Amino acid sequence: MKVIVDEAKCCGAGQCVLIAPEVFDQRDEDGIVVLLEPEPAEDRHSAVREAAAVCPGAAIQLAEGS
């Protein structure tokens, strides 16, 4: 799985960080998403999918497979 985040769409809601703190963080200055793990390990996949599904900005894209 590959994760791509779009900073321009991110509205800083922090949902991704609450759900998958190992994969996402937020910048201290403005709350915008920071991707910690572009290729998260298997056991994080379901949390990452949940984060992408609920992100209010639709800022998280996933490339499954690979």
Add this chain to the structure above:
Amino acid sequence: MTVNDQVLSYPIPNDAALDPPAEWAELRARCPVAHVTLPSGDGATLLTRYEDVKQVLADPRFTRQLNAPDAARLSADGGGVFSSEMATIIPDSGEEHQHWRRLVGKWFTAKRMNAMRPAMIRIAEDLIDDMVKRGAPGDLRASLGFPLPVYVICDMLGVPAADRDRFSYWSDTLLNLTRYGKDEIEAAQGEFFQYMSDLVARKRAEPGDDLLSELIAVGGPEDGGLSDIQILVTGMALLVAGHETTANMIGKMVSMLLADRSRWERLLADPSLIRTTVEESLRFDANSGFGLPRYLNAETEVSGTVLPRGTTVVCSMAAANRDETAFENAAEMDLTRSPNPHLAFGSGAHSCLGQALARTELQVVLEVLLRRLPTLELAVPVEELERVEGLAVGGLREVPVRW
């Protein structure tokens, strides 16, 4: 336009405190783009499908300029905060809005919420202790739901504890669409404005560790910060946006969980369900209030219907959150539902800035109640719970409980 008896009045009258009106399912199935009449008598277009509501809320052509000359008025007296001048001081769209959100958003990160959690737990414990001291039955809304969010926001803004109750009153008045008269609303708005001007001046003289002081420290607009008036209005907006919404949600969430006590018992047995339970309560809330009005500044199509420029659209997130095409068994409250992409906080660039805070408050309330009052139950039959009338944000008048 001719008078048409068939036109639905909006908000749709509904006596059941926790259940949705029957019209929602029908509208979603047969009339997803419905013509409705607002309390002011003006016409608007009501959206109830998940996909439509989500798309419109994230589409910048659907603006928040409800003060446009041809926009529908919500109530006969004007629209409360939705159309107030206050709302025009904070940039409403585009890059300037994004800039404002980022300046303020640094106070709402998940990290900061985790840091605030212990203080919130203490506030909740103290309020619950006071309720227990007064004896059962108690009103969970007045004892916990209403004060907790004000205390949390006041702490965040650096407002002294002694002024919290005035804050509650101002916020209640400003958000109210009909219960208070226009004069009362204007008087409260004036007082609140004066208080906040003084507060910003005090923070400028003596900065503290709070949101207002930090916004001041960034500098004025020439340094990439906000002007004094913008800082002041931001403080007011946070209280107005974050108080009544969260207060009511606390009451509704606890009521929904106690209405069918097997839900409460399930949580007692497995508190790790608190996070998904909070999300499901937000989704399942059939009494979330007016919904979000938008003013359309260009002709657009929604679900196959052309909407002319100048249309006022009302998005019912609560109806959308019950859409069977988006949520399996949408009519069931499932405490394990995941993912749960509900629209209770809106969607897109304007979606609730305070959602991480609201979620943390709701989680803390549940956590502390389950721990302190495991025997909690409703002190009246569910049918006797009454809705608050006249608020833009739906809620319950009282939540009588015993333990």
